[in-house]
Amino acid sequence: MLRSDLKLEKEEMKIYDFLESKFPHLLDLYGNCVSKARFMIMERLVNALLREGFLENEYIEAQLAYSMQLEFIFSRGKLIIPIADRYSYNRFKLECNPIFIELNLPSEIVHPSFLLEVMNDVNEEQTKTYTNFRGFQAELANSVANLALSLLFQDVRMRELQTVMDKTGSNSIFELAEVIARNEELCDMSLFYEQLSVTGHLLHPCTKSKIGLSIEEILHYSAEFDSTHYVHFVAIHKEIAYHNPKIKREEIQQFWLREYPELIHELKQSCIKNKQDINDFFIIPIHPWQKENVLDTLYSAELARGQILVVDYAITTKPTLSVRTVVPVEKNFHIKLPLNIQMTSAVRTISPNSIHNGPEITFIVNDILSKEDYFNKTLHIIGEELGVRFQSTQTSEHNFKDRNKNLSYLIRKTPTSFLDEGEHAVVACALFNLSPVTKRFFLFEMVEQFHLRNRLNSMEENLFLFFKKYMTVVLSGVIPLMTKYGIGLEGHLQNTLIVLKEWEPVKVLIRDLGGVRIDQKRLERKGFYGTYFPGSVTINEDEIGMQNKVIHTVFQSHIGELTYHLAKEYQVNEQILWDMVKEICSGIFLDLEKDETIKMNVERDRAALFGETIQTKALTLMRLTDDVTDYAFIDLPNPLRD
Structure with a gap:
């Protein structure tokens, strides 16, 4: 395929030229990967524009009440955003690329950088300026190009793994992982699942920059x-x-x-x-x-x-x-x-x-986990x-x-250090990438393998059973650690490894303590004291930062992706899954209330978790203002609300 046929942007052209000199046999695949990458990043950017206050929320809601095609009229023309689906926390799936109509001439917006230019004109009309607009635009273009490169080599890797499966007779991803680990000296088998994760953060437009x-x-x-x-x-x-x-x-x-x-x-x-x-x-x-x-x-x-x-x-x-x-x-x-x-x-x-x-925090958390028997052996840090x-x-x-x-x-x-015989630790973001065995999301292979081992139940019954087990192992440690001890883990998809045995979720591993938030008063009331680095953003004097950390990473970024994709794939109402999450959370809170010394903690965390709205980070706004430490937050409707 000729480079001119692809109409590549500058960052994409760099990769095309690199492939032409190093891997010319891959050039035909590259065009499709560029198109996929552009659309995936476009979807993330559209989500940011619709969720983070760049476009008027009341106007969005009024249109969504009767149509899934959003229209915004500006002095230069009309922007049309076709929405395919809407799910929890006001997240959207695109039907196709946005359209911009100028002087009655419609044109498809094929690259997210072009959409950003349209939005910049809107901001200038509204006298809004962003200090890092051009920097963000460069990051966006870099992210698209790098994602296309990752998708290209994902295709190459899938073909290589298919050859391994044909030779070894591997029938599931776990069997394949064991073969790869033996042949490639991977002492940490969990790395195999990390290597499958090519699509990056599912909401951040600069995910691959x-x-x-x-x-x-x-x-x-x-x-x-x-x-x-x-x-x-x-x-x-x-x-x-x-x-x-x-x-x-x-x-x-x-x-x-x-x-x-x-x-x-x-x-x-x-x-x-x-x-x-x-x-x-x-x-x-x-x-x-x-x-x-x-x-x-x-x-x-x-x-x-x-x-x-x-x-x-x-x-x-x-x-x-x-x-x-x-x-x-x-x-x-x-x-x-x-x-x-x-x-x-x-x-x-x-x-x-x-x-x-x-x-410092590792010492404290390990002491807590030992004291709590690892929350019924469901959580390891x-x-x-x-x-x-x-x-x-x-x-x-x-x-x-x-x-x-x-x-x-x-x-x-290594994650493998925490595993017992027959267990596999899978980084949660791998669940939303392709399994080399099924060429579908790894998540769906997990659910269907679980179903094969529980044939007395219907597929829907096993879906709910699998989801309940998954939620139980994630929340049985995360919520008590927050409510009882004031430690809010950063349990997003990249930091969380779900451990399965015979395809059943049995425990969870959470890594990277640099992003935790600690309510120091709660922790010390339970008798755990630390000496922390001066001015640490990790250490807070109240519970708000800790609650927001758990809500943003565990509930929105992690559980929210599970509920949407499972509901979509297996044709069930997403809210049913959220109701199951709420039931599990309520049961944990009821158990925690037995401790008279933390009843107020339970009340406050329950109110935060089940409130009408939740606060989550405005990722794109933070990049446009070039601020990664003083978080900008947005309010979103809460699927767990009372």
């Missing part, structure tokens, strides 16, 4: 391309190193000695060469991109003084769904590393807050076991903040 990475680097550092890369090492002097004081220095040193004795040998050689004492240094793994692009720039003085030593050692790793988190091959831990690159909505460095608070960072104490120096968050790491256990 990776500003600053070349196409080769995207292929090299992203999970969906099943690549490997080396992680390198430096060592930093103890005078410029920081770790949570509750972690003993000996624990940190012993970890690296146990896992990589050859690394310690190379560190000794580097110390001898530079006339340094090995006992004065901390090992720091560093991402190859960071080593190439950041190390010399931000830490040149320390390198020159010998306070930072480059260690001649590297390990083979595979990227996870979170590009900055890698899995060392044949090891049972993950390493989270800073990357000074904007992906989706933020630059993915690691804050000083996270290096201190990650282990993949916490941050240890971490170290570069520390500058000179607040007046140039790049002070950047220097404190660009050379560090956190260690987590």
Whole structure:
């Protein structure tokens, strides 16, 4: 297919040119992938425009009362948005691309950047301006192009896996995953499911943006391309190193000695060469991109003084769904590393807050889980076991903040570490991507495999039974942890792994404590005290931030996708599923009310969870204003409302 036939935008042309030089046999597939990617991002952008106040809500509701075709009249012309479906939390599915009619001439809006231009004209008419409009537009174009690349290689990967299935006789995705894990030395089988997740955040228009990475680097550092890369090492002097004081220095040193004795040998050689004492240094793994692009720039003085030593050692790793988190091959831990690159909505460095608070909160949550018997063995937290960072104490120096968050790491256990015999840990966002076995959403394969094992029930009965089991394992820990202890987990699709045994949900793993919100008063009333990094957004003095975190991530971003897709696929009323969620939540609250000391907590959380509306993040508005820390919220109708 000729490039001119595709009418590619600038970012898409870069990928076309790359494919033409490296993978010319894939060019015919690329056009379809571009069209799919544009529409998928268009749908996310339309959702933002309809949900986040860019278009008048009362006018939207008035039109939806009698038509699924929304029309908006501006001075330049008329915008038509054809809606195929509407579901909980005011989310929409597009029937087809929007149409703009100018001077009585209709034209299809084929790229989300063009829709953004139309909306910018509207905003200027209304004297609204956004400080990051052009930046957001560039992110949007980058997101479309990168999503097309991911869809293209998803197609390639599906064909490769089909060959494996034909040879091995794998009849389900779990059987296929076990074959892949054996053949490719994946000690963490859950990575296989992460590699299936190519479509990104289901509401964020910039879901695949990776500003600053070349196409080769995207292929090299992203999970969906099943690549490997080396992680390198430096060592930093103890005078410029920081770790949570509750972690003993000996624990940190012993970890690296146990896992990589050859690394310690190379560190000794580097110390001898530079006339340094090995006992004065901390090992720091560093991402190859960071080593190439950041190390010399931000830490040149320390390198020159010998306070930072480059260690001649590297390990083979595979990227996870979170590009900055890698899995060392044949090891049972993950390493989270800073990357000074904007992906989706933020630059993915690691804050000083996270290096201190990650282990701190991990200690507390592990104590709670042990005390609570892991909430009937339904919840495990993949916490941050240890971490170290570069520390500058000179607040007046140039790049002070950047220097404190660009050379560090956190260690987590692998999801597989938490599994019993016969269990599979599946990252929840993989459920809304294609299974290589059925070529349908993985979620539907799970439900239908569950049905095969419970043949005495009808398909609808098993759908409800599966959904109830799923909701029970997710909510049985998340709600008590919030209501009883004041800890709001960030349980969105990327952070949550659902564990299945014989296709039945049996427990849930939740990772990444950097995004939790804690009501400190609730936690301390239950006798759990921590020493937190000063000014941490994680630590709140009331329950509102904690409640919003759980509502936004667990209920809207996670459960909301399940209810829509299950209802649509199996032709049931979505509200029936929400009523089941409400029944489970109500039962948990009733049980919690037995503790007289937390009755007020129960009352407040129930009111927040079952209120007329809920607050959730305005993701696109935050990008247009270039604000990722001071969250903008919108009110949405609540499917759990009383």
